[in-house]
Amino acid sequence: MHPERVLGDELMPVYEKVITGKRLEEADGRLLYRTPNLTGVGFLANIVRESLHGDRAYYVRNQHINYTNLCNKLCKFCSFYAKKGGPAPYTLTPEQVKQRLRQYLHVPITEVHIVGGIHPKLPFQYYLDVLQAVKEVRPDVHIKAFTAVEVVQIAEVAKMGYEDTLRVLKAAGLDSLPGGGLEIYSERVHQQLFPRKIGGDEWSEVARAAARVGLSQYATMLYGHIESVEERVEHLVRLRELQDETGHFLALTPLSFHPEGTELEHLPHPSGYDDLRNIAVSRLLLDNFPHIKSFWVMNTPAVTQVALWYGADDVDGTIHEYEIVYQDDSPGERHQVLTRQQMIDLILEAGRIPVERDSHYREVSSRLEERVLSGRI
Numbered sequence: 001m002h003p004e005r006v007l008g009d010e011l012m013p014v015y016e017k018v019i020t021g022k023r024l025e026e027a028d029g030r031l032l033y034r035t036p037n038l039t040g041v042g043f044l045a046n047i048v049r050e051s052l053h054g055d056r057a058y059y060v061r062n063q064h065i066n067y068t069n070l071c072n073k074l075c076k077f078c079s080f081y082a083k084k085g086g087p088a089p090y091t092l093t094p095e096q097v098k099q100r101l102r103q104y105l106h107v108p109i110t111e112v113h114i115v116g117g118i119h120p121k122l123p124f125q126y127y128l129d130v131l132q133a134v135k136e137v138r139p140d141v142h143i144k145a146f147t148a149v150e151v152v153q154i155a156e157v158a159k160m161g162y163e164d165t166l167r168v169l170k171a172a173g174l175d176s177l178p179g180g181g182l183e184i185y186s187e188r189v190h191q192q193l194f195p196r197k198i199g200g201d202e203w204s205e206v207a208r209a210a211a212r213v214g215l216s217q218y219a220t221m222l223y224g225h226i227e228s229v230e231e232r233v234e235h236l237v238r239l240r241e242l243q244d245e246t247g248h249f250l251a252l253t254p255l256s257f258h259p260e261g262t263e264l265e266h267l268p269h270p271s272g273y274d275d276l277r278n279i280a281v282s283r284l285l286l287d288n289f290p291h292i293k294s295f296w297v298m299n300t301p302a303v304t305q306v307a308l309w310y311g312a313d314d315v316d317g318t319i320h321e322y323e324i325v326y327q328d329d330s331p332g333e334r335h336q337v338l339t340r341q342q343m344i345d346l347i348l349e350a351g352r353i354p355v356e357r358d359s360h361y362r363e364v365s366s367r368l369e370e371r372v373l374s375g376r377i
């Protein structure tokens with residue numbers, strides 16, 4: 001293989017940095033976003049991806065619970081919150097949370113992912129009761145819950161600082177924080193699209209508090225709306241700096257913006273080309289993040305298969321009941337599921353080795369995967 005044939009003169013300087021383990025700079029990030037040579041960018045990202053994870057592609061068996069769609073933040077990119085002519089309002093009681101969990105008790109789910117809108121009237125006890133409800137039905141499951149925006153709200157009703165609030169939530173069963181809420185660090189985008197919600201500095205403060213109390217966390221980047229290339233690069237570099245400081249982030253998920261049902265419906269949907277580029281550039285700039293995820297619900301299973309050669313090592317989960325992106329006529333009842341077998345087939349067809357993981361990327365059932373690979377089941 002002659003890398004210069006794929007990379008050309010333009011990307012060879014980045015290749016030299018990648019193979020010698022030198023940290024990429026912001027200018028490299030901008031070049032990787034602007035070059036028409038997406039194949040070259042993917043080639044570079046794949047070098048990093050394979051040096052970290054070989055042919056392994058991770059997935060998790062998880063269930064999502066969105067406890068309320070009432071929200072006072074009114075983000076312009078959001079189709080999830082209850083509004084006139086949009087989704088009908090709902091708030092799950094802790095008992096209803098239990099019912100949701102019991103529906104899938106036959107599935108060996110290892111992670112429950114809980115997020116919701118910012119409902120100003122829910123008391124602190126509600127959040128503790130939701131955690132307790134999960135622990136009652138599934139005592140061994142990992143609970144990934146409450147974005148930094150929700151943590152700010154919970155701290156407000158708890159009348160405590162972020163660190164104390166997180167400590168109490170952890171004692172009640174919280175294991176890690178999901179990545180949402182930040183969207184993109186740019187203050188310009190913050191002011192234009194989600195001014196009622198916390199900005200990047202406060203999001204980072206919650207992340208630091210999470211690290212101090214021993215909670216791991218995930219990160220995201222919402223792209224494909226009004227952000228510029230410079231703002232994408234700034235976002236990734238700021239996350240990298242934060243990770244240098246805390247070391248508690250497990251993965252980044254670049255999230256493709258879906259305009260349907262939002263105030264930005266006039267914007268085009270990001271292309272598969274853009275999805276792959278964001279995954280590849282994230283892999284290359286975030287040299288201190290162990291994992292880059294291609295979230296199949298947003299990117300489609302088809303793009304996710306290709307993404308496994310463009311820097312992604314994780315396809316997220318089987319996902320029972322995800323309600324954030326699309327709404328149908330029965331709010332709270334939408335099911336988007338890939339079975340475990342479909343997940344395995346998707347990864348195998350892409351030429352990678354499926355590995356079921358838990359929320360800390362520990363292997364769950366390698367023996368089973370080996371049997372699948374050898375055709376014995």
Ligand code: SF4
Nearest residue numbers: 071073074075078117
């Ligand atoms: S993105 Fe979150 S905070 Fe913003 S409106 Fe939607 S539910 Fe509320």
